[in-house]
Amino acid sequence: MEVKNHFILSNGVAIPSIGFGTWQIPEGQEAHDSTLWALEAGYRHIDTAAAYGNEKSVGQAIRDSGIPRNQVFITSKLKAELKGYEIAKREFAETIRRLGVDYLDLYLIHAPKPWNVHTDGTEYADANIETWKAFIELYEEGKIRSIGVSNFRPEHLDPVIQATGFVPHVDQIFLCPGAAQEETVAYSRPKGILIEAYSPFATGRLFQHPVLAQMAEKYQKSKAQIALRWSLQRGFLPLPKSVTRERIENNLDVFGFSMNEQDLTILDGIQLPFAHR
Numbered sequence: 603m604e605v606k607n608h609f610i611l612s613n614g615v616a617i618p619s620i621g622f623g624t625w626q627i628p629e630g631q632e633a634h635d636s637t638l639w640a641l642e643a644g645y646r647h648i649d650t651a652a653a654y655g656n657e658k659s660v661g662q663a664i665r666d667s668g669i670p671r672n673q674v675f676i677t678s679k680l681k682a683e684l685k686g687y688e689i690a691k692r693e694f695a696e697t698i699r700r701l702g703v704d705y706l707d708l709y710l711i712h713a714p715k716p717w718n719v720h721t722d723g724t725e726y727a728d729a730n731i732e733t734w735k736a737f738i739e740l741y742e743e744g745k746i747r748s749i750g751v752s753n754f755r756p757e758h759l760d761p762v763i764q765a766t767g768f769v770p771h772v773d774q775i776f777l778c779p780g781a782a783q784e785e786t787v788a789y790s791r792p793k794g795i796l797i798e799a800y801s802p803f804a805t806g807r808l809f810q811h812p813v814l815a816q817m818a819e820k821y822q823k824s825k826a827q828i829a830l831r832w833s834l835q836r837g838f839l840p841l842p843k844s845v846t847r848e849r850i851e852n853n854l855d856v857f858g859f860s861m862n863e864q865d866l867t868i869l870d871g872i873q874l875p876f877a878h879r
C-alpha cells in the first residue's frame with residue numbers, strides 16, 4: 603500500500619497520517635512542552651481526550667506554536683463513562699472550552715462502556731446510540747469536522763450504524779504488530795471507517811520483542827520506526843506517544859523507507875511479550 607502524508611476520511615476530510623498521542627502526559631509543563639515539540643517537529647495531528655486531563659495544556663501548546671488553527675488536526679474524546687445526548691453536548695462544549703478552540707477536527711466516543719464495567723458492553727448500545735445522535739448533530743452544525751468511536755468492536759458499531767444510518771468516520775483501537783484486530787478491521791474497511799492504531803508500541807511493551815530488533819537492524823531504523831511503518835503500510839493511522847524530544851522527532855521520520863511484504867507478514871504474526879488488553 604502506498605503511504606501518504608494524509609489519509610482521506612469517508613467525508614473527504616484529510617487527516618495527517620501520524621497523530622501525536624498524549625495519554626499519560628500530565629497536564630501542565632510536560633503536556634505543553636511535548637505537544638509543542640511535536641508541532642515543531644512537524645506533526646499536524648494531536649490526539650487528546652477529556653479523560654487524559656491535559657486538554658488545557660495541549661490547547662495552549664497549539665496556540666504557542668503559532669501554527670494556524672486550520673493547519674492542526676485536533677482529536678478529543680468523550681469520557682467512556684459519560685453517555686447520553688445531553689451529556690455529550692455538554693461535554694463537547696467543555697472540551698472545546700478547555701482546548702480553547704471553536705471546533706474539533708475529530709471527536710470520538712472514548713469506549714463503548716465505562717472502563718470499570720467488565721461485560722462485553724453490548725448493554726450500552728442504547729446509550730451509545732443517544733450519544734451518537736448528539737455527535738451527528740454537532741457534526742451537521744459544523745462544530746466537528748469528523749466523528750467517530752474508539753475501542754468499538756463490530757458488536758458495538760453495528761447497533762449505532764443500524765439505528766442512525768450514520769457510519770463513523772474513524773474507529774480508534776489498540777492495534778500494533780501482535781495485535782492486528784482482524785475482526786474489527788474486516789468489519790470497518792468495507793464501510794470506509796478509518797482505523798486509527800492507538801498504542802502503536804503497545805505502550806512500550808512491543809520493544810521487547812526480538813523481531814523488532816532484527817527488523818530495526820535490517821532496515822537501519824529504530825524499533826519505533828519499524829512499528830510505525832508497519833502500521834502505515836497496513837493502512838492504519840498510528841498515534842505514537844513520547845515525552846522525549848528526540849523520540850518525538852524520530853517517530854515522524856518514517857516516510858523515507860519501505861518494508862517488504864515478507865517482513866510485514868512476519869510482524870503480522872508476532873506474539874506480544876505480555877497479554878494485550
Ligand SMILES: NC(=O)c1ccc[n+]([C@@H]2O[C@H](COP(=O)([O-])OP(=O)(O)OC[C@H]3O[C@@H](n4cnc5c(N)ncnc54)[C@H](OP(=O)(O)O)[C@@H]3O)[C@@H](O)[C@H]2O)c1
Pocket residue numbers: 622623624625626649650712752753774775799800801802803804805806824826827841842843844845846849850852853
Ligand atoms: N482511545 C483509547 O482508548 C486509547 C488508549 C491508549 C492510547 N491511546 C492513544 O494512543 C497514544 C499512544 O499510545 P500509548 O500512550 O499507549 O503508548 P505508545 O505510543 O504505544 O508507547 C509509548 C511508550 O513508548 C516510548 N517511546 C515512544 N517513542 C519511542 C522511541 N522512538 N524509542 C523508544 N521508546 C519510545 C515512550 O517513552 P517516552 O514517552 O518516555 O519517550 C512510551 O514509554 C496515546 O497517547 C493516546 O493518544 C488511545
